[in-house]
Amino acid sequence: MATPVHTAMRGLEDVVIGDSAISLVAGETGGLTYRGYDIRELALGTPYESVVHLLLTGSPPSEHPPRDLVRTLAARRTLPPEAQRVIDALDPLTPPMDALRTLVSALGNGQHPYPPTVEQGYELIGRAPSLLAFFVRRSRRQPLVPPDPALGHVANYLWMLSGVTPTPAQVRALEGYFILLADHGMNASTFALRVVLSTNSDLFAGATAALAALKGPIHGGAPARVSEMLDEIGSADRAAAWISDRLGRKELLYGFGHRAYKVEDPRAILLHTIARGVADPNRLALAEAVEREALAALRRARPSARLYTNVEYYSAVVLESVGLPREMFTPTFALARTVGWVAHALEQATGNRLIRPDVRYTGPTGLTWPRYGAGPP
């Protein structure tokens, strides 16, 4: 071929696959912006639907909160009968992330063709919490909780899942989480979606692939490990000994380090702030003590590694504090990330090119197929 073959690192680390104008991850300085706006301006108190508007359309809404968008998303919460039928048909023991993937896939019924539209995006974002909440309550044999049109997108999710009206502090905290997890440049789930969209397959197919990737523990599938670690440590005075023992056995501490950030993840700082406003004081004190001891121990063990608290750590504390059970941590991350996925689908469809890399063949060549004797007829 005329073009040279690039031998990239496995994992495509630092390989630039194209341009994007959605979010900017500044790994060296610890910055994250959405459409040019610093998440420090957005995460604490901006109405959630305003950030959805920003990410999908590229600009802030003209009113605050954007009433049309609030209504549009709320109108999608009531599911069509075939979606309800698929929820009822699924094995109730299916883990929620797998169920959400199947249910989002079932929304892709041929009625939302390529190219993706903002309207299709609202359908995905608006329906996904209902799919998840209805499935989870059914699998627990709890009565279904119908959506409440008076509640915002995030508050309604907590309501449909728990059947209890969330407190304003819980709503603010989970809205902050949803804003902070809405997009993060290129990552495995967003990339899976872009590969799918690059074949001119549709948004719901792309979101299904993204959910398939987000489930993996290396990507989105393990935030509950932080809560389990905190439970195991139990109290602040046990933190130093537990961590030292753990590192001595060459085992991992959860919630520290991120491929993209060489300084503290800005989302971790903001989620810590959010946790202060909503967490049980004892749990928060435990989390802070474990964080201090863990960072000190990790830095002693690897002074050059620049390890910091990552987004997973205080995510776990925030999600616990708004009453979410641990098996809902990754699916809740997925609901937040649907917004970024829609933005990336819309961007991929603008000047698309099929994403199709190459591999280097390292197997045998020139083998001869065995001549078998006459077998049974």
Added chain:
Amino acid sequence: MATPVHTAMRGLEDVVIGDSAISLVAGETGGLTYRGYDIRELALGTPYESVVHLLLTGSPPSEHPPRDLVRTLAARRTLPPEAQRVIDALDPLTPPMDALRTLVSALGNGQHPYPPTVEQGYELIGRAPSLLAFFVRRSRRQPLVPPDPALGHVANYLWMLSGVTPTPAQVRALEGYFILLADHGMNASTFALRVVLSTNSDLFAGATAALAALKGPIHGGAPARVSEMLDEIGSADRAAAWISDRLGRKELLYGFGHRAYKVEDPRAILLHTIARGVADPNRLALAEAVEREALAALRRARPSARLYTNVEYYSAVVLESVGLPREMFTPTFALARTVGWVAHALEQATGNRLIRPDVRYTGPTGLTWPRYGAGPP
């Protein structure tokens, strides 16, 4: 960062993402091998299950056909009740590719954890034709056809879909098609699966993402266009005028050209041979006349382009000839490709590294969020 940033072409064309020992696509010379065996040795008359064994395990089976594997796949054809429930729940108007994606996703119910195994692969390969055939017959309001344990994998698929015992010539032809479409190095659906597996998500999640990508018309989603083109042309004597008119309007001809091959796609040659053994002579003559005229016209229009007949062209003729309706062309391609997907999932899980490329941010920076006036409460 210490490592240099590689600015790759959009589409990752010619970017090598790693090593693979499954299939070798020799784009310059027109060769394709599976595990070192030339497809010209495999496509005409090798029992299908022997090639499945080869691709999944890396070696030919010790007996011919491999009776254990034939039995293993046959045993997966009867679906568990929850899979049947999801089939019944889906909107019957869902296009078959979307339905197959949702149904494969529903098989991923938490019972097949990462890492992928050959056994899980047999479950995927063995169940997928039943999922598709049951869904399609139900959507047509036809009685379901139970699997026939006396038939091989491919013959049973035709039986369950049509309720008619296929002829030996049809079975041989479709087995050849299944063998030729089983794997093709790196491609968008296989890559989507590998991105998903790289997060340590499971095989069924990966296959779901692959199905999402294969649906796109740029990848697997448009082989029926060839049949439609042949219908429109209607007879060999109209081919030259139709093609000249079409090219004059700058419209595409379907079934010619492939990013990987600079010579004739070896699968196209073998599918042509297979078509000769099963197609209606008039249809075959039309296809051959259109191919001759199309290649001549394309070469006159772009003498340097090295355009050849691709896999799509005679695939359409073969799939027509075994009695498959056009909306089943892409789903049937998907069934064939499940074998390659399993092989790639197994390979990705060996020495895995998260696949996570980067993007170049081209949007605005440093914007200030508007100060809204006091809104409604």
